[in-house]
Amino acid sequence: MGQAKSLAQLGLTAKSGRDAQITGLAVDSREVRAGYLFAALPGTRVHGASFIPTALEQGAAAILTDADGARLAADALGSADAAIVVAEDPRQALAGAAALWFAAQPATMVAVTGTNGKTSVATFTRQIWEEMGLAAVNLGTTGVEGAYEAPLRHTTPEPITLHRVLAQAAAAGVTHAAMEASSHGLAQRRLDGVHLRAAGFTNLTQDHLDYHADFADYFNAKAGLFARVLGVDGTAVINVDDSRGMDMAKVARTRGQEVITVGRREGADLQLVSQRFDATGQTILCRFRGKSYSADLALLGGFQAENILVAVGLVIACGADPDRVFETLPHLTTVRGRMQLAATRSNGAAVFVDYAHTPDAVATALKALRPHVMGRLIAIVGAGGDRDTTKRPLMGQAAAENADQVIVTDDNPRSEDPAAIRAAVLSGIPAAARAHVLEVGDRAEAILRGVAALGPGDALLIAGKGHETGQTVGDMVLPFDDVEQASMAVAALDGRLA
Numbered sequence: 001m002g003q004a005k006s007l008a009q010l011g012l013t014a015k016s017g018r019d020a021q022i023t024g025l026a027v028d029s030r031e032v033r034a035g036y037l038f039a040a041l042p043g044t045r046v047h048g049a050s051f052i053p054t055a056l057e058q059g060a061a062a063i064l065t066d067a068d069g070a071r072l073a074a075d076a077l078g079s080a081d082a083a084i085v086v087a088e089d090p091r092q093a094l095a096g097a098a099a100l101w102f103a104a105q106p107a108t109m110v111a112v113t114g115t116n117g118k119t120s121v122a123t124f125t126r127q128i129w130e131e132m133g134l135a136a137v138n139l140g141t142t143g144v145e146g147a148y149e150a151p152l153r154h155t156t157p158e159p160i161t162l163h164r165v166l167a168q169a170a171a172a173g174v175t176h177a178a179m180e181a182s183s184h185g186l187a188q189r190r191l192d193g194v195h196l197r198a199a200g201f202t203n204l205t206q207d208h209l210d211y212h213a214d215f216a217d218y219f220n221a222k223a224g225l226f227a228r229v230l231g232v233d234g235t236a237v238i239n240v241d242d243s244r245g246m247d248m249a250k251v252a253r254t255r256g257q258e259v260i261t262v263g264r265r266e267g268a269d270l271q272l273v274s275q276r277f278d279a280t281g282q283t284i285l286c287r288f289r290g291k292s293y294s295a296d297l298a299l300l301g302g303f304q305a306e307n308i309l310v311a312v313g314l315v316i317a318c319g320a321d322p323d324r325v326f327e328t329l330p331h332l333t334t335v336r337g338r339m340q341l342a343a344t345r346s347n348g349a350a351v352f353v354d355y356a357h358t359p360d361a362v363a364t365a366l367k368a369l370r371p372h373v374m375g376r377l378i379a380i381v382g383a384g385g386d387r388d389t390t391k392r393p394l395m396g397q398a399a400a401e402n403a404d405q406v407i408v409t410d411d412n413p414r415s416e417d418p419a420a421i422r423a424a425v426l427s428g429i430p431a432a433a434r435a436h437v438l439e440v441g442d443r444a445e446a447i448l449r450g451v452a453a454l455g456p457g458d459a460l461l462i463a464g465k466g467h468e469t470g471q472t473v474g475d476m477v478l479p480f481d482d483v484e485q486a487s488m489a490v491a492a493l494d495g496r497l498a
């Protein structure tokens, strides 16, 4: 890290065999310095090649782009004193170059993909490793957490940021890392340069159909983790309870990977045989390679047991002793913003904050709470702006079908009209259920009204924002934290701190 490297050392070959000494990498022209390689990537809004003249003016020593980019910037490139690399897939070439540039990652790495559960699985995997005395991190939506900590802007960062933090974590002594692989990250080859020992799959339901052309395209992006990123020597850990699990296992087996299937399904290598709930968590009974294991989990939500299975499979796939792995499970703790008990009213009613932001997650989270609730279950739900519009009515429907009362509110409207987003969520709620539905745009007021409605034995699920600490309205991020708001609402209503 830090020293100049030749293009050849970064696995790149320039046109006419010309080499260059590279002093840094940038994917954004505004970050190019003298001697840098500028990766001019095709974008969703503009081709990065439009910024090649700026990058050259700033002293770029080399340009990496595709054939379209080379054509677009032909004039600037023709007169430039810079090496030009034209790659069929420049994002993949950049991922490889970034890996070689930073040249260090924790020795044992795993990744997990799926619509829901990535942060939970990555966090549980890190917690298991830590309980086994290993220096570990998880890396994704909640940043880099564990033995090395850093904030991240993306679930799966672009390769330069990704390899920078991996190298920093390795330098800090981290030996084990579990990362999240988002479908955007996989489609954009952000993690193609990472060497993985194992990869996991949780589930596939609707999300991100604003970015992926259709559901098949979304599946294929996720399948890229097994079809491309995980090597033939890696192990795939697949939840076969999901309807696409078997398809994912087939992708892995076709590539020659060892597969550990997990789930409730009879015949799964790591099987969840039974699950019993109590006030503070659940007891699970599992079977792995003919041996039974029982563990008390201090985790609410049946779905968390499914995530635990994937995490256990990943840790075992990296060589751990299964007996030792199961011993750690009672010590695992709630993932921030995932089915987190945020406050309790003086009448005993509980308020949970959860990151459910897809139709399946809203349904799963509410169903998971039901066995713990003796009274009514109230849901606060909203949908994000500038994201998959087709999931909005489905989220409203999922809330109405699984809660006794629903409050539709705002969740990061971004550039959109919040009222229009709420209307789309409401449109999924059948007329017959409308009597139990309130529309309250202001999220703080929605939380106050949800908390106020709680009687003894009731519970409130505040869905959508989980660990987030801001509400994005237009270009502004206003401070907002569901857990804080829940506890303030309880304090205001009950005259005491939650």
Ligand SMILES: CC(=O)N[C@H]1[C@@H](OP(=O)(O)OP(=O)(O)OC[C@H]2O[C@@H](n3ccc(=O)[nH]c3=O)[C@H](O)[C@@H]2O)O[C@H](CO)[C@@H](O)[C@@H]1O[C@H](C)C(=O)N[C@@H](C)C(=O)N[C@H](CCC(=O)O)C(=O)O
Pocket: 027, 028, 029, 030, 040, 041, 042, 043, 044, 045, 046, 047, 048, 049, 051, 153, 154, 155, 156, 157, 158, 182, 183, 184, 185, 188, 211
């Ligand atoms: C939709 C999407 O994923 N976009 C990513 C994509 O940008 P883009 O194709 O839209 O870029 P563009 O604006 O068209 O510009 C094209 C290129 O020109 C470059 N540029 C642009 C302007 C300039 O002045 N100079 C310059 O060089 C840009 O850096 C880019 O490489 O390539 C960029 C560089 O790699 C990414 O930063 C950018 O992520 C944006 C910021 C983003 O918000 N992505 C989100 C949706 C995302 O990836 N989310 C997933 C999580 C999803 C989930 O599971 O919940 C994630 O992993 O975080």
Ligand SMILES: Nc1ncnc2c1ncn2[C@@H]1O[C@H](COP(=O)(O)OP(=O)(O)OP(=O)(O)O)[C@@H](O)[C@H]1O
Pocket: 114, 115, 116, 117, 118, 119, 120, 121, 141, 155, 180, 182, 202, 203, 303, 304, 306, 307, 337, 338, 339, 354, 355, 356, 357, 360, 361, 362, 364, 365, 466
């Ligand atoms: N295995 C699961 N099946 C269904 N829903 C789940 C599962 N795990 C988590 N969820 C729901 O999804 C929400 C988000 O969980 P988590 O953050 O672990 O997923 P994620 O895939 O990392 O999402 P994102 O990448 O968008 O952060 C949870 O708060 C819960 O409501």
Ligand SMILES: N[C@H](CCC[C@H](N)C(=O)O)C(=O)O
Pocket: 155, 357, 383, 384, 385, 387, 411, 412, 464, 465, 468
């Ligand atoms: N990573 C997800 C998180 C969504 C969370 C929700 N609060 C929203 O803003 O839609 C996304 O960007 O789609």
